[in-house]
Amino acid sequence: MDKVVVENLNLYYRDFQALKNITVNIKQHEITALIGPSGCGKSSFLRVLNRMNDLIEGTRVEGKVMIDGEDIYSKGTDVVNLRKKVGMVFQRPNPFPKSIYDNIAYGPRIHGLRDKRKLDEIVERSLKQAALWEEVKDRLYAPALGLSGGQQQRLCIARVLAVEPEILLMDEPTSALDPVSTMKIEELLRELKNNYTIVIVTHNMQQAARVSDRTAFFLSGELVEYGLTETIFTKPEDQRTEDYITGRFG
């Protein structure tokens, strides 16, 4: 099933066109990897999907972006609800300078939840989903910034999961992590895809090949090729895709 349908999307930062006529369908409960050289528009595309671009002045979007059949750029869209449904994890782990518990409880509290027992449940469930519970269950009230980088990134994933999103956008979520933490996050992604639709930007070709079901290759704001990851990595149709994945440029 298509979770996200993008049709003829153009994105401008003032006069600069960062995305050009992008049409793509993102499948539910799959991991879609976005690859391509620096500046090709991967992060911009990710930000289109939860309207984070609204926060950047001078941004203009043309075309259609539909999630569950609804145009997220239509006038009636509630952007707060959209961002709850479409959560984002960034390149550098960015926990709040608060306790582990308060980091996770933050989103649910913002959405009005006060019941301590329910919050406790959400904190435990989210940390378990993010494969961090065993490591932190005895120090939930310790500062989140005392965790290792890899643990902090799993905490940030748990923080997003706490508000029960359906889509997870991840912008190079392991690029600041060591190989062991990277493997843990990759395992986690494979686990999470049973319940979530995941879109991940990565500069790491092996990572894209290891974790994703489908891959989209961007170049200079265009979507050059999109398909099953296995096909993209073994017999791409476009010479530019082949050049990129074999490391001949980028």
Ligand SMILES: Nc1ncnc2c1ncn2[C@@H]1O[C@H](COP(=O)(O)OP(=O)(O)OP(=O)(O)O)[C@@H](O)[C@H]1O
């Ligand atoms: N806020 C902005 N204002 C103006 N131009 C921007 C802005 N953000 C990005 N751009 C430009 O849009 C293009 C695409 O940028 P984007 O960050 O989406 O690329 P990317 O593929 O994610 O790159 P990287 O891999 O380096 O993160 C680049 O030319 C960039 O300079």
